[in-house]
Amino acid sequence: MSRPAEALPTQEMLINMGPQHPSTHGVLRVLLRTDGEVVINARPDVGYLHRALEKIGERVTYAQYMPFTDRLDYLASMNCNCAWAWTVEKLAGIEVPERAEYIRVIVCELNRIASHLIAFGSFTADMGAFTPFLYSIRERERINDLFEAICGNRLTYNYARIGGVSADLPPGFLEKTKEFLDYFDPKIPEYNELISYNKIFVHRLANVAVVSAGDAVAYGLTGPNLRGSGVAFDLRRDEPYSVYPKLEFDVCVGTGERGTLGDCFDRYMVRMNEMRESVKILRQAIAQIPEGPVQAKVPRVFKPPAGEVYFRAENPRGETGIYLISDGTVNPYRLKIRAPSFVTMNIFEKVTAGLMIADVVAVIGSFDIILPEIDR
């Protein structure tokens, strides 16, 4: 017995995806309005991890705020540490010893690799391929070992200091890092053979959630998400800070090689290619790093001059901007953190309209968002 399709009543469904959901990369809730499998509208609801990090900043001293920056983007704590240090140094005009700057670049690039590895591993796991996740965790473990040797911690490092870093590199660190690079560099083509160009994987990502270059700029996307749309902008090259001007690397951009420029596959590939560029930067930094002190003289009671600065750092997830207002006292008057994932979430509703529910997972993974940074 069959009834004609038009006689069957249909209605829209409202589905809660998250806040506890394995593929939302943290505590993200998405309110899906669907028509069968097709998403009519996906509205993100963020804020579940709000810890008032900006308010806390007004109550602690500049140095005391360092460990809080670890808790912004915990997959790239080194980058957040250094961004805070660079901001305060820009405000107070502190000259940092060159060795400290090289150390910062080395740990930042190692952390970028670690962060992109997690992006790669969790994204492929979301797409149904579990094995690459184990590979990516295996390599990241070696980076964690290196960081543990530097500062004793494996996730939240609290390593940078205003005017330098907390301690010089331990003996043998640079050799161990070189060993890691020799081991890791050939692994990236291996991953590409393993999964990146796998037919099913490509079909899941190509032509999905295309973000045009114009939209990417207008919605404030930064980092790999912006470059995935073909915009060659990288703060390390275009607004250089620290010792990045002395290091050569290419800015990876999406090319639309498997589908349309700016689709999920392009954003994924930008991260894969950037890991190789980070290896390049690390090799140069290890070759160039000078001897010397790792900490500038900063007064114990540190009172930067009154003023307002905005510093932008190229973190693994895009531009982490810190707007810092000082009134000349020991505490920041106001600090605002422009988190790349927070700004990225703004375009989520626009790009997910009309996709299948399973593709929403691909979009979350391809933007590589991290929730503690969104919610602060």
Next chain:
Amino acid sequence: METQAIFERLKEKFGDAVAELQSEGFRPAFVVVAPDGLPGIARFLRDDPATKFDSLMSLSGVDYKDKFAVAYHLHSLAMRHAIGIKVFLPRENPSLPSVDAVWPAANFMEREAFDLYGIDFTGSKDLRRILLPEDWVGHPLRKDYKYPDFYHGIKV
């Protein structure tokens, strides 16, 4: 384009809506504008071929104790220059026009400033609390914010 030149260009075009240039101790410098003039100035900065501020990098509420402010950090990918725009608001009923029609990126940032400072962005396409629960009382980043003792019967 130099900050001073941008400021003069705006001053010439918009007159009294452009108040002053905050440059000493400010990196980047801020052009202080009146709330009413903001939408026109924002659109002009985005569309003018000499400025082309195509991206809004950051939007922050600030509490200067005697008044509020909203600080916009603009950057131009086309021209590779940056500038800040600042709007001062009274403490009572702080309100200014939304710029999400000029830069779509503004929506989440305006929601954040609304949530944490209680600044009203008129004409916004969707102004709701974003980080705090919908039933939260008060705006925590205000300097005179009183911490609540309880939230839904739970000691905080």
